Amino acid sequence: MAGLGIGLIGTGYMGKCHALAWNSVASVFGDVERPRLITLAEVNADLAATKAQELGFSTSTGHWQDLLENPAIDVISVTTPNAFHAEMAIAALEAGKHVWCEKPMAPALADAVRMRDATAGTGKVAAMGYNYIQNPMIRRIKQLIDDGAIGAVNHVRVEMDEDFMADPSQLFYWKSEASSGYGALDDFAVHPLSLLFTLFGHVDAVVADMGKPYATRPSKDGGTREVENHDIASVLMRLEGNISAVLMANRSAWGRKGRIALQIFGSAGSILFDQERMNEFEIYRTGEAGSEQGFARVLAAPAHRPYDHFIPAPGHGLGFNDLKIIECRELISAINGDKAHLIDFEQGLRIERSVHAMARSFAEQRWVEVSV
Template identity: 65%
Template sequence: MDTIGVGLIGTGYMGKCHALAWNAVLPVFGDCPRPRLVGLAEVDADLARSRAHQFGFERSTADWRSLITDREIEVVSITTPNAFHAEMAVAALEAGKHVWCEKPMAVGFADATRMADAARKSGKVAILGYNYIQNPLIRQIGHMIDEREIGEINHVRIEMDEDFMADPDALFYWKSEASSGYGALDDFAVHPLSILQVLFGTPTRVFAHMSRPYDDRPTQDGGRRRVETFDIANVLFELGGISGVLAVNRSAWGRKGRIAIQIFGSTGSIVYDQERMNELQIYKAGQGAQSGYTTILAGPGHFPYDRFIPAPGHGLGFNDLKAIECRELLSAIEGREGRVVDFDAGLEIERCVHATAQSHAEQRWIDL
């Protein structure tokens, strides 16, 4: 195919990320159809028109359903709040569109299951926005594990922390509503779980505890409203003989975009932190008592870094990962192999999320 018609629903932070990716994917990779940015939907018609002009879309609408049924649109990006994902994704799939939906898949497991069923029935490509797995150095970690560079893996620790909800005086907003999900567990933990999935698989057993650092938050009218979600979650897990710890926190002062991974094996260990996303560290046993970790900088040898920059050490960014994800989606649409989290794989992440929430509620180990 020479071109592909694109629709976008939602124009906030992630909507802009998708728009940037659709605009960048062909210039960066050169081996995919040319995206034709056909239509954009927002709740407000004036905002929709403004965003369409900024993002490069041909037309706009305040009715997302009209975008779904537009015959010139072949793939739909869904970047709306979590509660709308299921309805929009199922409608798009039933209308014969491919779908690129932001994470988490849905607020409820039944809705996530409905989405996966709709994707299978449609025969269309439907993926979730887990762009951190696209980092060239996450791919490199997978290669190092496959090559047994640190021996037999026995323990994994993975953390995700940000501080956008750290201020107790910040106003209440939708991420503190129960309708958005559990909180950090499905807003955040799904990203580390996607990395675990591509490197090792999905946990088979979990034990969890979630907490609220603040019981309520101020509202616009000067009152206070009870926080209904959990901003902190800690999980013990087992995965194919590997023991693990997953810790996530949306109220961690000083942390801006941290996904920290420590992988321990029989002959060494690997360390990575998303806040320093262009480097990883490896330690190999037998290097002497005074030895430490060796730092590896991302470079052209770590595909697809070379498609962006011809020299090592210059660094990729978050939006570059989204462009890589867009390319992988287009590869899957064209029938080629794509490094994506499709709706079936996403459903397994959701299964783990809901089992973890059940573990917290019942205070016991849950088998998946």
């Protein structure tokens, strides 16, 4: 049986990440047919042709709609800016393609609902690009929580900080446009929300504040443009199971490069994790404390599957793109009808509803229940 036929829309940071995953998944896992990289789409034909050659696609096009009409394409990766996700994902599903779409679903909640609704009756897989949940360390943390290793979880704190918007002299670009979403919440904080959803379930209620450190940014024409969304968000949350939680997100945090810091507190211990040190976590268990009151550090190892498909020795470490390869393998499992560790459009919509409840809370200055 021939491998899946792949179409890719977009070749920026995440487009390249998807292409690397499609190129590597068969070599890493060895139990799937090698995908056939059919067509790459970009904003113009010249760029598409260049990127197709670099990334291993057989053909290229300057019109993404061409992918819809190609019967050789089974799956379309959507890795464009946020505002284009809904149109492209829905068109792909209507054309009978499986969809792998980068987060968030869409800036408008109504569009996210349309994306979810477009999956009905298609029999096609529609998955979101939340690769942080694929980390073997996160999978192990989930197992420990479910096994009661730290007792009943009662409080969670999660922080996501990066500094790609920290420089006030940085030119205005699409991430500061209202059309791209709320900013720190949906372009950014959906990643820690995906971890909370995976570990604990959905968000029940929120109260949020947002901040805009720079009201304007210089534009490429020499003037200035008003920043239309917020780079900072702070949220109090109540999670499923009445778990107290705090979320803090900052896209303008100098010195932070890829930080998603989780602190999970239970009745019999605690777990600490930081994405900047993604190949380890720390655990404190009261039953093992004795006179030594400290955390034990756990290093990623072959026992923490699927780490073993990459490296045969503990402590050597995976990277961001490796998580995308794992996510790609999970997507193939879902397409094959097997159990898969993914966030699909239905679950993705729950994350989107949380984000929009946070924005509403900020606008109305009150607690808001999150609709299911």
